[in-house]
Amino acid sequence: MSGRFALVMAWRESRGNRRRLMLTVTAVSLGVAALVAINSFSADVTASVRSQARSLLGADVELRSRAPFPDSVAAVLDSMSRAGVAVARVTSFASMVLAPRTGVTRLFEIRAVDGGFPFYGAVTTAPPGRWAELATRRGVLVDTAVLVHLDARVGDTVTIGEARFEIAGVVTSSPGEVGLRAALGPRVFLPARYLPDTRLLRFGSLARYRAYLRLPDDAAVQRFLNQHNALFERHRIGRDTAAEREDDLADALGRLARYLGLVGLAALLLGGLGVASAIRVFVRDRIDAAATLRCLGAATRVVFGIYLAQAVALGLAGATLGAALGIAVQALLPLVLRDLLPVDVAMTVHWPAVLTGLAIGTGIAALFALLPLLDLRRVPPLRALRRDFDADPRRRDPLRVGVYAVLAAALVALAMWQAPSRGIGAGFAAAVALTTAILWLIATGLVRATRRWFPTRARYVVRQGIANLFRPQNQTVPVVLAIGFGVFLIATLYVVQRSLLDQLAVDARPDRPNLVLFDIQVDQREGVAALVADRLTAAPSLTPLVPARIAAINGRVVDSILADTTGRGPSRWALRREYRNTYRDTLVASEQLVAGAWWHGVQTRGEPWRVSVEQDLAAELGIGVGDAIRWNVQGVPVDTRVASLRRVDWARFEPNFFVVFEPGVLEAAPQTFVLLARAEDPGRRAELQRDVVVAYPNVSVLDLTDVQRTLDRVLGQVALAIRFMALFSVGSGLVILIGALRASRLQRLREAALLKTLGARGRQIRDILLTEYLTWGSLAALTGVALATLASWMLARWVFEIAVRIPVLGLAGIWGAVCLLTVAVGLGTGREVLRATPLRTLRELSE
Amino acid sequence: MMIIAEHLEQTYRSGDTALTVLRQVDLTVAPEEFVAVMGPSGSGKTTLLGLLAGLDTPTRGTVRLDGHDLNRLSEDARARLRAEKVGFVFQTFQLIPTLTALENVLVPIELRGAAGPAALHRARELLDRVGLAARMDHYPAQLSGGEQQRVGLARAFAGEPRVLFADEPTGSLDAETGATVIDLLVALNRDARTTLMLVTHDPALARRARRVIRLAAGAIVSDTPADTA
Ligand SMILES: Nc1ncnc2c1ncn2[C@@H]1O[C@H](COP(=O)(O)OP(=O)(O)O)[C@@H](O)[C@H]1O
Ligand SMILES: [Mg+2]
Numbered sequence A: 001m002s003g004r005f006a007l008v009m010a011w012r013e014s015r016g017n018r019r020r021l022m023l024t025v026t027a028v029s030l031g032v033a034a035l036v037a038i039n040s041f042s043a044d045v046t047a048s049v050r051s052q053a054r055s056l057l058g059a060d061v062e063l064r065s066r067a068p069f070p071d072s073v074a075a076v077l078d079s080m081s082r083a084g085v086a087v088a089r090v091t092s093f094a095s096m097v098l099a100p101r102t103g104v105t106r107l108f109e110i111r112a113v114d115g116g117f118p119f120y121g122a123v124t125t126a127p128p129g130r131w132a133e134l135a136t137r138r139g140v141l142v143d144t145a146v147l148v149h150l151d152a153r154v155g156d157t158v159t160i161g162e163a164r165f166e167i168a169g170v171v172t173s174s175p176g177e178v179g180l181r182a183a184l185g186p187r188v189f190l191p192a193r194y195l196p197d198t199r200l201l202r203f204g205s206l207a208r209y210r211a212y213l214r215l216p217d218d219a220a221v222q223r224f225l226n227q228h229n230a231l232f233e234r235h236r237i238g239r240d241t242a243a244e245r246e247d248d249l250a251d252a253l254g255r256l257a258r259y260l261g262l263v264g265l266a267a268l269l270l271g272g273l274g275v276a277s278a279i280r281v282f283v284r285d286r287i288d289a290a291a292t293l294r295c296l297g298a299a300t301r302v303v304f305g306i307y308l309a310q311a312v313a314l315g316l317a318g319a320t321l322g323a324a325l326g327i328a329v330q331a332l333l334p335l336v337l338r339d340l341l342p343v344d345v346a347m348t349v350h351w352p353a354v355l356t357g358l359a360i361g362t363g364i365a366a367l368f369a370l371l372p373l374l375d376l377r378r379v380p381p382l383r384a385l386r387r388d389f390d391a392d393p394r395r396r397d398p399l400r401v402g403v404y405a406v407l408a409a410a411l412v413a414l415a416m417w418q419a420p421s422r423g424i425g426a427g428f429a430a431a432v433a434l435t436t437a438i439l440w441l442i443a444t445g446l447v448r449a450t451r452r453w454f455p456t457r458a459r460y461v462v463r464q465g466i467a468n469l470f471r472p473q474n475q476t477v478p479v480v481l482a483i484g485f486g487v488f489l490i491a492t493l494y495v496v497q498r499s500l501l502d503q504l505a506v507d508a509r510p511d512r513p514n515l516v517l518f519d520i521q522v523d524q525r526e527g528v529a530a531l532v533a534d535r536l537t538a539a540p541s542l543t544p545l546v547p548a549r550i551a552a553i554n555g556r557v558v559d560s561i562l563a564d565t566t567g568r569g570p571s572r573w574a575l576r577r578e579y580r581n582t583y584r585d586t587l588v589a590s591e592q593l594v595a596g597a598w599w600h601g602v603q604t605r606g607e608p609w610r611v612s613v614e615q616d617l618a619a620e621l622g623i624g625v626g627d628a629i630r631w632n633v634q635g636v637p638v639d640t641r642v643a644s645l646r647r648v649d650w651a652r653f654e655p656n657f658f659v660v661f662e663p664g665v666l667e668a669a670p671q672t673f674v675l676l677a678r679a680e681d682p683g684r685r686a687e688l689q690r691d692v693v694v695a696y697p698n699v700s701v702l703d704l705t706d707v708q709r710t711l712d713r714v715l716g717q718v719a720l721a722i723r724f725m726a727l728f729s730v731g732s733g734l735v736i737l738i739g740a741l742r743a744s745r746l747q748r749l750r751e752a753a754l755l756k757t758l759g760a761r762g763r764q765i766r767d768i769l770l771t772e773y774l775t776w777g778s779l780a781a782l783t784g785v786a787l788a789t790l791a792s793w794m795l796a797r798w799v800f801e802i803a804v805r806i807p808v809l810g811l812a813g814i815w816g817a818v819c820l821l822t823v824a825v826g827l828g829t830g831r832e833v834l835r836a837t838p839l840r841t842l843r844e845l846s847e
Numbered sequence B: 001m002m003i004i005a006e007h008l009e010q011t012y013r014s015g016d017t018a019l020t021v022l023r024q025v026d027l028t029v030a031p032e033e034f035v036a037v038m039g040p041s042g043s044g045k046t047t048l049l050g051l052l053a054g055l056d057t058p059t060r061g062t063v064r065l066d067g068h069d070l071n072r073l074s075e076d077a078r079a080r081l082r083a084e085k086v087g088f089v090f091q092t093f094q095l096i097p098t099l100t101a102l103e104n105v106l107v108p109i110e111l112r113g114a115a116g117p118a119a120l121h122r123a124r125e126l127l128d129r130v131g132l133a134a135r136m137d138h139y140p141a142q143l144s145g146g147e148q149q150r151v152g153l154a155r156a157f158a159g160e161p162r163v164l165f166a167d168e169p170t171g172s173l174d175a176e177t178g179a180t181v182i183d184l185l186v187a188l189n190r191d192a193r194t195t196l197m198l199v200t201h202d203p204a205l206a207r208r209a210r211r212v213i214r215l216a217a218g219a220i221v222s223d224t225p226a227d228t229a
Helices: A002-013 A018-051 A053-057 A071-082 A144-150 A179-184 A192-198 A218-227 A229-234 A242-295 A300-336 A351-378 A398-418 A422-452 A460-470 A476-504 A522-535 A558-563 A572-576 A615-621 A682-695 A704-743 A745-757 A762-799 A808-835 B045-052 B075-085 B101-111 B117-129 B145-158 B175-192
Strands: A061-065 A086-099 A104-113 A124-126 A139-143 A157-160 A163-173 A187-191 A207-214 A238-241 A515-521 A541-553 A579-583 A591-596 A609-614 A628-633 A636-648 A659-661 A672-677 A700-703 B003-014 B017-029 B034-038 B060-065 B086-089 B163-167 B195-199 B211-216 B219-225
Touching: A002 A300, A018 A053, A018 A242, A018 A300, A018 A351, A018 A704, A053 A242, A061 A218, A071 A086, A071 A207, A071 A229, A086 A144, A086 A192, A086 A682, A086 A700, A104 A144, A104 A192, A104 A682, A104 A700, A139 A144, A144 A163, A157 A187, A163 A187, A163 A192, A187 A192, A218 A229, A218 A238, A238 A242, A242 A300, A242 A351, A242 A398, A242 A422, A242 A476, A242 A704, A300 A351, A300 A704, A351 A398, A398 A422, A422 A460, A422 A476, A422 A762, A460 A762, A460 B101, A476 A704, A476 A762, A476 A808, A515 A522, A515 A682, A522 A672, A522 A682, A541 A558, A558 A572, A572 A615, A609 A615, A615 A636, A682 A700, A700 A704, A704 A745, A704 A808, A745 A762, A745 A808, A762 A808, A762 B075, B003 B045, B017 B045, B017 B219, B034 B045, B045 B060, B045 B163, B045 B195, B075 B086, B086 B145, B101 B117, B101 B145, B117 B145, B145 B163, B145 B175, B175 B195
Parallel strands: A104 A187, A139 A163, A579 A659, A609 A636, B034 B195, B034 B211, B086 B163, B163 B195
Antiparallel strands: A061 A207, A061 A238, A086 A104, A086 A157, A086 A207, A124 A163, A139 A187, A157 A163, A515 A672, A515 A700, A541 A579, A541 A628, A541 A672, A591 A636, A609 A659, A628 A636, B003 B017, B003 B060, B211 B219
16 A cells, blocks of 8 residues: 555645745746647647648649740640630749839839739738739739838839839738738739830849649649640749648748747756756755654655655646646747748647647656655665764665666657657757756856855955855756756847848948849940949949850760769759859959869960859869860850859858859850949938939849848847747746745745844845845856857857857846846845844744 | 843734733843843743844833833844844854854854954954864854854854843753853853853753843743852
């Protein structure tokens, strides 16, 4: 009956501690909440994607090409149309749009749409019903952002190229689109029949051509694609079906959710650490009781069972609380991720996710509790008689090793289960172990250093406050580690985001251009250059762009290389894409030679022309210095030899090129020009854009400060989502802090009472507490920031390949916030200590 | 007079029930007097000590400590008064676990903001006096009960108090160790000429006092010179 006895005793034993212990287990709750929320939400999103699949694409099949559809493809589409299949075409490109009333001009995406697209899902407009009216009315619909940028309103006229249109309304939502989309690249929707009026699509214009079909069923879709497969392949026409789009999207969102889930898992593991350190304190309080039970004849197993049962029950309670919280958070997630989601998400409670969360939470709590609980197995009964009789600490407990092994296995298994792939899971587990180890090292190092370089000359209250960190049974290291982990997540995110934005900042760098003019035709280049030079002091620089495709590599034609299906050949993408090459006689600032030599002097007649290839592309193509490439430049073959490889810093807003030709060969080829300029004053930039668009309607001007703002927003959105998940770790850290403060409550009360008895004033007690919490916060912040600096440096260097910029002021801000938070939490839970009556010292109050 | 207590009454209320722990206590203690307080457990000895030291406020009555009316002082003012004039020795030693023996002794001085080389010297001397010169840098956990109480004595005298309250200072010690502690306490007190109020159950110890007050059920039942006790 020892099992029953253990359970009954467990229940009785927990009396009076339940409240305090409950706080401990909420450390697991937050992690469980994060997991339940993100996994339930993920299931919601998948279900929504499945149910809204066809409207994601708006059709059953999409065909797309970077060049106008050739006649053979157009003929197929026409015949489908004659056979009664709904066919719609959408052409999109970038162009300047001018609002004459306000005089503002800006680059937008133009979408020329026809034929009742989309076939599934509805585009909603304000005023309503305007989408359908486009079929009969000469007008355009715009994203809201267009009106904002142009300072225009519905009913105004806009100039696009050489035509004028009335703004008929605003598109408020279109199916299958991410909320952020309309704000990032605002669009103007134009009936396709008016496209020729604009006279915008000229040589070298970057445009995307798409055709959409509505077919009766999946079988018809497959038949259509199979029948024309060869034709589409030949003309490099991409295909997408509603089913594929559905799968891709479900996959992508699933991956996103799984990544976010990893952040939640980190919070849970942190909570586990919190449980371990709280249970350790609990066990120390319980050693005497355990010894008494042993004296009275309880077996080790039973004593251990009594406390293990309590730990499991607590874990279950914490996990239950967490699961409930998770369901609430699940309802909140669509708001956080709103702008990143292409579908409306309906919320349902997913019991598998909830139950898994419960099981994982309870398991983690129990496992982490086991570590300190094992000590109870070794309590000698003699302790009940002689207080100072301790277990021999040198005796190794083989079970302890077992628990560590199970913990490690659980970590790896959980990470693999939650991560998008096994590799990422294993990497995550390793990263968690490493991060914890480093954080632990930093935390113990800092705590030791504080003790070692104790400010012996400081005021008494300061010394006493710092000494408190080292009180017996202190939890300084776990708390510093827990809060440090939260700080680490937040600070890393912050530093990386800052570094990315910094890298792209055009404002702050006077040497970088902030205006890009492109699609400049050969006969316009002098005029445009003169116009720009006239308005800006600096001389603009023109860069030629020559479209070309690869015809052959080292004598093998592309089609034959592609036909080789051994799978080790160069990538399809690299072989088939249209390159936009340039020619010049010098390297530019964003380039660095890594192999071969740059050209000097003129090439000997009859030899192949020299080109320089970007190193990653060279790797994709499987070529190096000395290899031969034959180019197809608008139908004319040009033979070249790779003379050098370059590294390119793509992160700059400058025209960078995969392939640079030596001067002398491409000058006569059909080409367009890009012009870079810089104007500090926004008014100047606006003026220049207007003048250019009036004189040269086909030339587009990109204001890089706008692009930067847009990137800011995207990064901000993504960072927001991650930060939201990171908050769970911060929360766990806080719970651990509160738990530690509660655990030392009795000691604090006694000490405060004693000091008051000896004559300490309220302010002195408060200063002692303040010092203690400030030191605590500082150590935690320092721990987190130190590791964050290291991690962001590594991320910046190896993942993003950018220079890391440590925002000292921002980090100092984080530091301050953490100190403030720690002090607030400390003083919040410490009011009782400040009010402790001195009489307590004389009366040995026990609780 | 060092201590003048008039009509002291203390009533603890918990819910509806009120418990009168001290009633009608009148008491004066002259400077440098050595008073022992005796009485059965629960008779109100600790409560009385607490009121005299201003650790609590009486339900009724007044206490004057070295001329200050405690009822008129704020809690912080009473604390300052204690820091300057009062020393304590506790039954359970009450050392601060995070401080070394020497640092514990320094606490009353530092609370007064009077730390300095002189204070340090005095603290060392006191520890030497109680026989712990070699243990100054040890933490309480590293000391035996008797040693901890000797640190407690050193701390009690460190601030050069005018009054010393000791609440069963040997209550947690075995007889032999307790005797050593008492010898030290009496000796230190004689040298420092401190007023001493000592709560004890030990008749032998009480006999060393000049005067013995007996409490029973919250009231003084006898107040006599030690020899007749
Ligand atoms: N805060 C309190 N509330 C209620 N009763 C108290 C309180 N403090 C002490 N008492 C009671 O007052 C009585 C006297 O206590 P105390 O002065 O500690 O006695 P002694 O020190 O003589 O043993 C005891 O019965 C005790 O239970
Ligand atoms: Mg008492």
